[in-house]
Amino acid sequence: MNTSTDKWWIGVLAIVVAVIGGLGIHFMSNPGGTATPPQEKAAASTTEMQAQTPAPSAPTTSATDTPAPQQQTSISPEQAPETQPVAATLSAATSDYGQARRDPIHFKPAIDQATDADCLKCHQEVLDTNTRDTSPAGLKKVNTLAWYQTLDTYEGEQMTFHQRHLTAPFIKKVANMSCTTCHQGNDPRDEVSGTAVDTQTDLTMRKMVDPNTCLMCHGQFPYQNMGLPGPWHESGAAFQNNCLLCHAAIRTTRHKVNFLNAAGIEQEGVANSDSCYGCHGGRAWYRTSFPYPRHPWAGSGGTVPEWAKNRPTESDLRFLIEGSKP
Ligand code: HEC
Ligand code: HEC
Ligand code: HEC
Ligand code: HEC
Ligand code: HEC
Structure with missing residues (x-):
């Protein structure tokens, strides 16, 4: 009993040390003494991204702007000349991935006015990516033809879906499709209508394109x-x-x-x-x-x-x- 009451100050000392130590750690990680607002963190990481991106010539929207999608305008040709590499174009146009994904160009009414060039500024990969020469299991693409691919109208090597509908020899003779023939805008978060009063009304369940x-x-x-x-x-x-x-x-x-x-x-x-x-x-x-x-x-x-x-x-x-x- 006596020993514990005598040593009460050791407990107090321990608490004081713990508190000071804790503050020390806090000050070390936060030199300004205040919590970094999330926007500043975002700004810092965006600046890093820009430093890595090869010389984006166009002015960059600040990441501290409200990320409200309505405030983002899609890139104009002046902001992002077509000769720029895709990565540079993207970071020059918008400050982050989330904003690009919700760029108003993806939705009505803007999507109805969009040209293929507008879409390809960020999505050149849909035309530039080719099919693999072999499947992961090792089947060569030249040996894996579906029956319709053996018909007279099917020309050239295997191509991706987008290439077949936009750049293949046959499709260029008979059709003139654009991105917006198929893509009419879909909410990337909510791909089905009617989940709330304000959701888009014409969504086809879990699909980006209406199968009709x-x-x-x-x-x-x-x-x-x-x-x-x-x-x-x-x-x-x-x-x-x-x-x-x-x-x-x-x-x-x-x-x-x-x-x-x-x-x-x-x-x-x-x-x-x-x-x-x-x-x-x-x-x-x-x-x-x-x-x-x-x-x-x-x-x-x-x-x-x-x-x-x-x-x-x-x-x-x-x-x-x-x-x-x-
Ligand atoms: C400012 C750049 C930019 C422009 C311009 C743009 N997109 Fe996108 N788009 C993105 C990004 C970023 C994503 C997300 C990509 C991912 O998740 O892999 C995306 C996703 C998509 C998707 C997949 C849907 C999803 O949310 O997963 C489709 C389809 C698409 N875009 C079509 C289009 C079409 C059609 C146009 C032209 C009308 C267009 N995009 C213009 C940046 C852009
Ligand atoms: C305007 C007519 C048209 C529309 C609309 C269309 N297609 Fe096609 N599709 C074609 C033609 C033509 C070909 C064959 C192209 C060729 O042989 O070069 C084709 C080929 C295909 C192929 C075979 C590709 C290959 O390389 O083997 C698939 C799969 C396909 N379409 C699916 C779809 C889907 C899914 C949609 C809707 C999102 C769609 N198509 C919309 C005309 C169309
Ligand atoms: C024996 C005559 C005949 C031949 C051969 C024929 N069609 Fe038809 N086709 C018709 C008639 C009749 C209609 C309906 C006309 C009407 O709307 O009253 C029709 C309608 C159509 C329609 C519209 C169908 C709809 O539901 O609106 C398409 C598409 C079509 N034909 C494509 C073809 C194609 C492609 C071929 C060859 C592969 C072909 N037809 C061969 C007589 C023919
Ligand atoms: C690249 C795909 C494609 C090819 C090739 C094609 N059609 Fe069509 N056809 C369509 C589409 C899509 C429609 C509906 C267009 C619309 O909405 O008005 C259509 C509509 C029709 C119709 C209905 C006409 C009407 O009353 O509007 C007939 C008939 C028809 N096609 C016959 C033919 C014949 C005959 C050929 C060959 C000479 C042919 N098609 C080749 C895609 C094609
Ligand atoms: C023939 C119809 C058709 C056309 C034309 C078309 N797309 Fe697509 N696209 C599709 C379909 C179908 C998908 C897959 C949708 C899904 O998974 O729900 C798709 C997927 C995509 C995606 C998602 C990523 C991927 O590659 O799967 C992007 C981005 C995209 N399209 C952009 C474009 C752009 C840009 C153009 C114009 C250059 C274009 N599309 C033209 C039908 C089309």
């Missing part, structure tokens, strides 16, 4: 609507495997949309009906067909078949060629 866009060129051959006795590979021979036998006179108002090359398609179609079939059943990734708009054509008359009663008579508004009649 793909269905237009990758649906089944709608032979029932054509009154053909069976699928094209069965019934085609009776019509010399030639779509134009009928389509020189039927549904002749076609492909007048901004993502297709209508003249190029007709030229290809004359040479080989497989190029028509390719987009209308030949590369069918879906079990249904797209309900195409049914444009009136010379000689279509007034009667509308039962299956076409609910079809629009004009293409989707967002695909109309500028300057053409609405």
Whole structure:
């Protein structure tokens, strides 16, 4: 008992030492004595990033700006000349990854006005990345062709999805797709509509692109609507495997949309009906067909078949060629 009351001051000393020691550590890590605000930390790391980036010529938005996405404007050509390397362009345009990802160009309304060049300033990699020569398991890409890749219309080596739809030889003859033909803007955080009152209303669950866009060129051959006795590979021979036998006179108002090359398609179609079939059943990734708009054509008359009663008579508004009649 006595010993413990005698030594009470040792306990007090221990506490005093602990407190002073703690303060010491605090002061060492925080020379200013105040906590560093998170923005300053961000600014410091951004400055480091800039130091590593090869000479960004354009002025950089300060990271201390409020990171509200509305305040970020997408890069203008003056700010980021196209000759700049991608990394430099990105850091010159916005101060960080999160802001770039939420750049208003990704969302409506800005995305509707965006050109491919606007998108490629940050996303050149979608066109520049090539397929691997071998799969991780060692299969060579030249030995792994799907059946449709053996068809006449399939040219060149294996390419990535984006390259096939934007830069491949065949697609350049028949189509004129841009990034925004497929990408219409999606919330990267909330990819399904209706989770809150203010969420985007037109999201396709967990997808960045509405599959209906793909269905237009990758649906089944709608032979029932054509009154053909069976699928094209069965019934085609009776019509010399030639779509134009009928389509020189039927549904002749076609492909007048901004993502297709209508003249190029007709030229290809004359040479080989497989190029028509390719987009209308030949590369069918879906079990249904797209309900195409049914444009009136010379000689279509007034009667509308039962299956076409609910079809629009004009293409989707967002695909109309500028300057053409609405
Ligand atoms: C200022 C640079 C910048 C511009 C301009 C830009 N993006 Fe992005 N985008 C990004 C960044 C950063 C990400 C996130 C990348 C990641 O997570 O790998 C991203 C992600 C995406 C994604 C993936 C969605 C996601 O959130 O994971 C798509 C699709 C996309 N962008 C399309 C586009 C399209 C289409 C355009 C043109 C309309 C465009 N981007 C313009 C920087 C940009
Ligand atoms: C034919 C339709 C189509 C076109 C045209 C298209 N994309 Fe995509 N893109 C897609 C699809 C589909 C995905 C995968 C979406 C998913 O995973 O939900 C994708 C994914 C992406 C991604 C995410 C990263 C990746 O590579 O998977 C980026 C970034 C992107 N696209 C940018 C672009 C840009 C930039 C353009 C124009 C140069 C473009 N896309 C044109 C359909 C398209
Ligand atoms: C305007 C018509 C069109 C649209 C829209 C379209 N595609 Fe394609 N797709 C094609 C054509 C044409 C080819 C064949 C290109 C070639 O052979 O060079 C192709 C090829 C493909 C391939 C095979 C690629 C390869 O290298 O083997 C896949 C997979 C594919 N498309 C998926 C999609 C998806 C998914 C979408 C929607 C995001 C889509 N396509 C939208 C026309 C289209
Ligand atoms: C025997 C004549 C005939 C042949 C051959 C034929 N079609 Fe058709 N096609 C029709 C008729 C008839 C319609 C429906 C016309 C209408 O809307 O009243 C039609 C409609 C279509 C439609 C629109 C379908 C829809 O649901 O709106 C497409 C696309 C089409 N044909 C593509 C082709 C392609 C591609 C080929 C060749 C692979 C082909 N057709 C061969 C007679 C033919
Ligand atoms: C690159 C893909 C592609 C090719 C190749 C192609 N089509 Fe189409 N076709 C489409 C798309 C997409 C639509 C719907 C366009 C729209 O929304 O107006 C369409 C629409 C049609 C329609 C409906 C016309 C209407 O009333 O609007 C017919 C018929 C048709 N195509 C026949 C053909 C024939 C015949 C060929 C060959 C000469 C052919 N297609 C080649 C993609 C293609």
